[in-house]
Amino acid sequence: MQLYFVYLCRHILNYTNMKTNQEEKSLKGSIPLTINPNDAVAWKLLMLIEAATSHQKIEDVAKKYGYTREHFYVIKKTYEQRGSQGLIDKPQGPKRNYRLTKEIEKQIIRHRFLDPEASSEVITQKMQQTGHAISQRSVERAINEWGLQKKGYIKQIRKTRKLK
Numbered sequence: 582m583q584l585y586f587v588y589l590c591r592h593i594l595n596y597t598n599m600k601t602n603q604e605e606k607s608l609k610g611s612i613p614l615t616i617n618p619n620d621a622v623a624w625k626l627l628m629l630i631e632a633a634t635s636h637q638k639i640e641d642v643a644k645k646y647g648y649t650r651e652h653f654y655v656i657k658k659t660y661e662q663r664g665s666q667g668l669i670d671k672p673q674g675p676k677r678n679y680r681l682t683k684e685i686e687k688q689i690i691r692h693r694f695l696d697p698e699a700s701s702e703v704i705t706q707k708m709q710q711t712g713h714a715i716s717q718r719s720v721e722r723a724i725n726e727w728g729l730q731k732k733g734y735i736k737q738i739r740k741t742r743k744l745k
Contacts, residue, residue: 626668
């Protein structure tokens, strides 16, 4: 069965327009099939199948699909360990907001309520004096998320103070 799969893949992998700028690849066989380079799982699987069935160097196959030889082996290893689920791209970047934690956000809100006239720069300085490494932009972001910007917020506070 496995030998038949390799035989079938060799005959299917007749590509048109093999360029390194990662155009769509067409497979010819019983049915026409086009692989979009934006479909990461299919693209990586196609690269693994081609590497398994062709007699080209791994570097050449990986380069054709826009990967390095090292990344090819990382993809191969994850495919062997987790199957096609391992080929799904994971989101990059931090998984949580490690600078603007809930505790720091509460402190920023507290500072804003204690002194509504204070600018984000002043609040940032107060936070840094207490040992929190936070930027002015992060303070501004927290203030905006809570709707505590100066314009409307200060007018609202002034109105409530006049009513009392």
